[in-house]
Amino acid sequence: MSTSLGLARVPDGRSPREPGDRYDLWLLGPYFGLHEPADCSLHTSSVPRAYEELDTALPPTPFQLHPPRGLRLAVADQTGRPELAAARPGDLPAEYWTDRWGHVAELTGRASTLTQEARLRLGVLHCALGMDAAAQGVLPDLQPEEATASPIAAAIAMKLTHVRKRLHTDAASVRRDREVLAAVATAARIPARSALGAATTLVVLHARGTRPDVAAVRHWRRLAEERLARLDGADWRDRLAVSTFWRAVSYLPFLQGDHARTAAELDLAEEAARSMPAATEQEDLVRRQNLHPLLETRTRAALARGTADAALGYAREAAELDPHDGKVHITLGDVLARAGDRAQARASYLRAVALGAPYAPKAQNLLAGSLEAEGDHEAAMYAYLRVLDLDRGAYSACAAAHRLAGQLGTKDVMDWAASWRAAARERAEAGQTR
Structure with a gap:
């Protein structure tokens, strides 16, 4: 039996190796049926992994990539299939359901009967699916004083306030998210790696935006340094923590205009990232997912420093690392265009267009702009x-x-x-x- 996406329903919920009626929907199949296509982007690859980890006997994966904001709405609109914008698993029309999807819909309906660990895992899967409203519904609503009662409580509290911030984007949600992160970052009973993650997140949150708070960035960087010193390096995830630490705290010299120091700290982030193990599927996924944002950061930092060749090298590697993500091809096209190579830039934009939703419209618009800049107004x-x-x-x-x-x-x-x-x-x- 074939779904409307052209993805065959088979007993274990996996898709066939041949493409469906749309290439982009085949690549995005995990978001709309929990399929496992032969190829997909690194952010899409979180979905089947998060599904497997509903089994609490499996160690949780520290995912480093999440679906683009508004992914489901964008795909639904761009493909002319409004039903794909379903906010909860049970809202997706039955013809799209696989056995896996039905299992998730059933768990969602009785989330209140599950353990805290199981509810957290289910919430992580909903976030991976781009279903923040569903995640909010299944995660336990802990009281403020419960947020640092245990490592699992801290993880739930941080996930819930993050989801609410994404859903509502109001000042109260933003403030509550930062309060929970601060509580976890400073709690004595929380493991060092979890506290470090909260502190580095606060560094990034205060560094971004139109009005960065340099004093807050400096404060949370100091606290992150203290938490980093507590790691013993025995766990492979410590290497990940070191890499994400240096990537986050490099914002401080960047905001201060010290591009040489920024590059030096990103060198440390890259050294840790490339030394991460890849012996298991989980380790390999996390290693590649961590490299993706690091290469993006290195590209931007190199452009800001004026080292165009280095920026191009990082952008090319990102496109090779995650060839089914249209965003990295757009970035590569932008770097090529800045270098004056408009022909190769258009080739990168065309690749992003071919990959389809959700980045195809932006890539096509950039392609048109490149043609116009070249003076080919009719083609543009x-x-x-x-x-x-x-x-x-x-x-x-x-x-x-x-x-x-x-x-x-x-x-x-x-x-x-x-x-x-x-x-x-x-x-x-x-x-x-x-």
Whole structure:
């Protein structure tokens, strides 16, 4: 029996090796049925692993990548399949269900009867699926004083406040998330690696945004250093902790404009990352997932320092490491474009377009912009129109196509673009009225 995604339902919930009716939905199959395609991005690979680890006898994986924000909505919109935006496992139409999906829906319905450990594992899976509302529903709602009662309580509290912050994005949710992280980072009874993770997260949170708090970054860096000193290095996850520590705290010299110190600290992060073991599937996944954001950080830092060749090297490695993630090909295209190699940049954007949702519209828009910058306005105009085939909300692409059509005197495109924009305004007004 075949689902609407073109993925065959088989007893163990695995998909066949041949592609379904859409290449991108085959790659993203784990998000919409817990399939295991032959190939997928590193963030997608968290899903089947998190499903396996519903078995609390298995050691939990410290996942380093999460689904892009709004993934399910973006895929649903870009593929014209609104049902894929399901917020909870039980909301997905039955024709998509595999045995695995049915198992998760059943567990979700009786989450309150499970142990704290089992509820945490189920919440981790929901987060991996991009179902934050479902994660919020299955995680125990601990009282503030319970957050540091035990390692499992700390993990639950941090996961829950993170999920609520992603869902609500209000000041109270942001504040509560930081309060829980601070409590875990400073708690005496919490294992050093968990406390270190909370402290480094606080470093990053205070360093990002339009108004970084350098004093707070410095404070939490000092505390993270104290927690780091408590690790004995006996566990392979300590190498991961060392790598993520140096990647996080390198924000401080970066914010201070010390690019040489930033590079030196990222060297330490990279040394730890490349020394991580890969003897088991779990270790190999974590090693590769950790390298992904590290290479992204190294790319950005190298560009800020003005070392374009180094930036290009890191961007190329990221694309090789995670070839089925459209985002890394977009980054590589951007670095190539900055280096003046527009032809190779367009090749990278085209690869991202071919990988489909959710990054195809952005990649196609960048491709069109590259053609326009080269002076090929007719090709750019039609490339912008192609963006609208991929994303019906791409207003800027429509405006660009209309502008170029005016320059070229292409009346049919001008008329169509004008009607599209009028229809888009009517849809927006109707939505606001509802």
